[in-house]
Amino acid sequence: MKNREALHQISYGMYIITTVDENKRKYGCVMNTLTQVTTKEIKICFHLNKENETTKQILKTKKIAISILSTETDPNIISEFGFQSSKEKDKFRNISTLESKGLPVLLDASSYLIGEIIETVDMGSHISFFAKVIESNLLKEKEPMTYEYYRNVLKGKTSKKAPTYLEEQEEEGWYVCDVCGYRVKGKPKEDFICPICGRDASHFQASKK
Numbered sequence: 001m002k003n004r005e006a007l008h009q010i011s012y013g014m015y016i017i018t019t020v021d022e023n024k025r026k027y028g029c030v031m032n033t034l035t036q037v038t039t040k041e042i043k044i045c046f047h048l049n050k051e052n053e054t055t056k057q058i059l060k061t062k063k064i065a066i067s068i069l070s071t072e073t074d075p076n077i078i079s080e081f082g083f084q085s086s087k088e089k090d091k092f093r094n095i096s097t098l099e100s101k102g103l104p105v106l107l108d109a110s111s112y113l114i115g116e117i118i119e120t121v122d123m124g125s126h127i128s129f130f131a132k133v134i135e136s137n138l139l140k141e142k143e144p145m146t147y148e149y150y151r152n153v154l155k156g157k158t159s160k161k162a163p164t165y166l167e168e169q170e171e172e173g174w175y176v177c178d179v180c181g182y183r184v185k186g187k188p189k190e191d192f193i194c195p196i197c198g199r200d201a202s203h204f205q206a207s208k209k
Contacts (some may be wrong), residue, residue, distance in 0.1 A: 012147035014083050016067040018104045019045070019058050026104050027091045029054040030082035032147045042133040044115060049125045053087040064131060065103035069143035070110035071144065075154055077108060077182045079197030100135060110142040126190060154196060156163040175204040183207070 018028035035046045046066075048055040058064055069077070080091050097104040106185035107111040174183050180197040188201040 003132065012072075014078070014145040014150050015056075015117060016069065016077065016106055017048070017054065017111070018065045018102055019054065019061045019105075021057055021061060026090075027086040028081050028091055028104070029055045029086065030078055031066070032150075033151060039128070040088055042134045042136075043118070043130060044113070044133060045130050047123065047128050049126055051144070053085055057086075057188045058117065058129065060128070063101070063102065063103060064106050064115045064117065064129075066113040066115070067106040067109035068070040068111045068113070068138070068141075068144040069106075069108075069151055070140060071145050071153075072140075072142050073108050073110075076198050077106065078154075083180050083197065091167045100137075105139075110140050110144055112136070112202060115161070174207040176207050178203050178205055 012032040013034060015031045015034055016028055017031045018026060029048070029052050031046055031048065035045045037043050037045050043137050047059070077095065080095065084139050094106060094108040097108055100112070101114045103114060113133050114135035114165065117129055117131050119130040121128040174185055175187055176183050177194050177197060177199060179199050180194065182194050182196045184204065190201050190206050192201040194203065
């Protein structure tokens with residue numbers, strides 16, 4: 001492939017997908033590959049990495065809630081759900097939610113969908129899910145966050161487990177957050193706080209070529 005950066009020209013949104021297991025434990029992760037595929041009996045398609053704990057639970061529960069993020073959504077939410085594991089941490093501990101059909105929906109979102117998985121396709125590193133939408137609702141009249149906005153305005157990084165992840169060449173003089181991957185030119189000052197994940201300057205390491 002001559003220039004993989006061309007793939008960044010594909011349009012995406014930013015979402016948090018969640019589910020709940022039989023013990024009422026909540027799982028969730030960031031997702032940016034959601035597509036509506038039908039108009040009658042609305043069906044959607046999305047793709048998740050096999051290694052995600054959320055993916056494993058969705059395969060079992062067959063039920064999902066998708067919170068559609070807005071440009072005013074707290075960036076810390078993306079850090080919590082995008083760069084940590086539901087297996088190791090309760091991502092919902094400091095997150096305000098409402099419950100719909102027994103599933104958690106983030107209040108700091110513009111809208112949400114509730115769905116039931118009807119088919120899956122193994123795509124190698126990822127699984128493609130097809131779901132029937134059984135409920136949808138608006139929460140706020142806010143502009144939806146796009147993947148482009150996340151990358152270019154918030155300067156956010158893509159999780160290595162995301163289907164849209166492209167390995168970037170490291171450059172000297174840059175410091176990278178070891179939690180979310182946010183990059184700054186030059187060593188950040190002691191009082192610097194990462195705008196994506198809220199971590200302090202101690203989490204920034206010098207980039208290496």
